[in-house]
Structure formats: C-alpha cells, structure tokens
Amino acid sequence: MEQTKEQVNRMPRIGEPAPAFEAVTTHGKLKLEDFKGSWLILFSHPADFTPVCTTEFIAFSEIYPELQKRGVELLGLSVDSVSSHIAWVRNCQEKTGVRIPFPIIADLNKEVAAAYGMIHPGQSRTETVRCVFIIDPDQKIRTILYYPLTTGRNMDEILRIIDALQTTDKNGVATPANWRPGDKVVVPPPNTQEMADERLKQGYECVDWYLCKKKL
Amino acid sequence: MACVSPDGKPTESGTKMLRALKAGPKSPEEVARETGLPLFRVRSGLRELTQAGLAVEKDSKHELAEQGAKLIG
Numbered sequence: 001m002e003q004t005k006e007q008v009n010r011m012p013r014i015g016e017p018a019p020a021f022e023a024v025t026t027h028g029k030l031k032l033e034d035f036k037g038s039w040l041i042l043f044s045h046p047a048d049f050t051p052v053c054t055t056e057f058i059a060f061s062e063i064y065p066e067l068q069k070r071g072v073e074l075l076g077l078s079v080d081s082v083s084s085h086i087a088w089v090r091n092c093q094e095k096t097g098v099r100i101p102f103p104i105i106a107d108l109n110k111e112v113a114a115a116y117g118m119i120h121p122g123q124s125r126t127e128t129v130r131c132v133f134i135i136d137p138d139q140k141i142r143t144i145l146y147y148p149l150t151t152g153r154n155m156d157e158i159l160r161i162i163d164a165l166q167t168t169d170k171n172g173v174a175t176p177a178n179w180r181p182g183d184k185v186v187v188p189p190p191n192t193q194e195m196a197d198e199r200l201k202q203g204y205e206c207v208d209w210y211l212c213k214k215k216l
Numbered sequence: 217m218a219c220v221s222p223d224g225k226p227t228e229s230g231t232k233m234l235r236a237l238k239a240g241p242k243s244p245e246e247v248a249r250e251t252g253l254p255l256f257r258v259r260s261g262l263r264e265l266t267q268a269g270l271a272v273e274k275d276s277k278h279e280l281a282e283q284g285a286k287l288i289g
Binding site for chain 2: 027028029030031033034035037038073
C-alpha cells in the first residue's frame with residue numbers, strides 16, 4: 001500500500017512564546033519582535049479576492065481604531081504573493097472605500113503558516129483556515145481561535161477578548177461568560193479553607209465560596 | 217522594501233524617519249513619537265535604512281549616515 005508522508009507541525013499553545021518569524025508583508029519585511037511591547041492579533045485568511053475574506057478585511061479595518069486605542073496591532077496572513085495582497089488592498093479601497101491600514105504577510109513558502117498550525121488539511125491542503133492568534137506585549141500567545149473557511153469571524157468577540165485579557169492582566173481577576181466591559185468580574189477562587197471561610201465575609205457578591213463577583 | 221525604493225531612494229515614510237534623525241541619534245520609540253508612525257514600522261524601517269547605508273545604529277539608537285544626510289539635505 002502506498003503511504004503518503006506528511007510533515008506534521010506541532011501547533012503552538014496558549015501560554016507559550018509565539019513562534020518567531022521574519023516575513024515579507026505589504027508594509028515591508030517584518031519580524032515578530034518588531035511588535036514587542038504591543039498586543040498583536042496575527043490572523044490568517046484563505047485567499048485574496050474571495051468574498052468572505054473581503055468582508056472580514058473590511059470588518060478588521062473598521063475595528064482597527066478601537067484596537068489602536070487598546071494598544072493592539074493587526075497583522076494578516078495568507079499564502080498569496082505580496083503583489084496579490086497589494087492588488088486586493090487597492091481593489092477593496094476602490095470598490096468599498098475602505099483602506100486596509102494594517103500589514104499582510106505574503107507567506108508563499110508557508111513558513112509562518114506551518115509554525116502557527118494555520119493549514120488544516122481536512123479543510124484545505126493549500127489555503128490557511130481562519131486563525132486568530134492574540135499575542136501579548138511579551139510575545140506570549142494568549143488566545144487562539146480557529147474558524148472554518150465558510151464562517152467569517154466575529155469582530156465583537158475579538159474586541160471582547162482583548163478587553164477581557166487586558167482587564168485580567170490589570171486587575172488579577174477573571175471574566176465570566178458573556179462578560180462585557182463594565183460588568184462584574186470574577187474574584188480568583190480561594191486556595192485554602194481559611195481563605196474560603198474569609199471569602200464570604202469580604203462583601204463580594206457570592207453564589208458560594210468558589211464563585212464570587214465584584215465590581216471594578 | 218517599505219522605506220527604501222528599488223532605486224535606493226527613501227520612500228515617504230523612510231524620508232520621515234531620516235528627518236527625525238536629523239537632530240541627532242534617536243531610539244525607535246523616539247522616532248515613532250516624532251513621526252507618528254507605528255513602532256513596528258519604525259523598527260523595520262530603521263533596519264532597512266541601516267541596511268541601505270542611509271542610517272547607522274549605535275548603542276540602540278539610530279543616526280543619519282553621510283549618504284542619508286545628503287539625501288534629505
């Protein structure tokens with residue numbers, strides 16, 4: 001029986017350093033380390049000049065000012081050439097009036113895609129699926145989202161995750177399901193029986209000792 | 217390259233960065249503040265300008281090279 005050999009790259013995981021890269025982009029040659037000190041959303045799309053991707057690029061451009069207020073940069077990626085990216089960016093502006101303000105990696109040799117596990121052969125052997133990697137200012141991966149080729153991403157959720165991560169980092173708390181900025185946050189659960197006894201006397205809104213919320 | 221054209225001349229953003237270096241050596245953060253360009257663009261741009269011989273890196277700061285100074289006058 002004929003066997004097909006296929007290189008399987010280990011996918012990066014939350015909490016690990018983001019894999020380093022140097023890549024050709026629509027804004028010149030960029031290294032991951034150029035983004036040090038900023039939050040970074042590295043996201044991949046299947047191909048230029050395709051309908052769902054175009055709606056996503058317009059949507060990413062629309063939230064770009066909100067991301068900038070939060071100290072977040074955007075970096076797109078697909079396995080198309082830089083000439084294709086430039087033509088597509090110009091076409092988006094011409095047809096929709098939206099200027100794509102962020103760089104896009106031309107990952108022709110699929111090096112970055114392989115390092116980040118962006119190609120899922122069950123979906124496509126040649127295109128990257130819709131991945132989102134949220135990388136913190138220390139260049140650690142903090143969130144990974146994968147969407148199939150047919151489903152465009154939800155920008156509200158991406159902004160919500162950024163707000164949640166930044167709130168968590170600043171205040172040492174967690175955020176509950178469907179949390180939005182301004183909502184109560186979850187106080188970290190106690191580690192000892194003594195702390196559990198004390199927790200209920202601390203004036204938090206508690207369901208029980210392990211689930212307490214507070215207003216920031 | 218984003219900051220240096222194939223003919224060796226700096227682009228608009230490259231010229232902005234070179235002008236920011238005119239007053240003396242600056243860190244990428246200082247150049248970003250002065251030009252209003254994103255820090256990642258400045259870091260990669262200064263790298264390109266250095267490779268093209270238009271700027272020089274010294275002690276984590278960049279300054280104009282002779283050729284860069286000539287180009288911006």
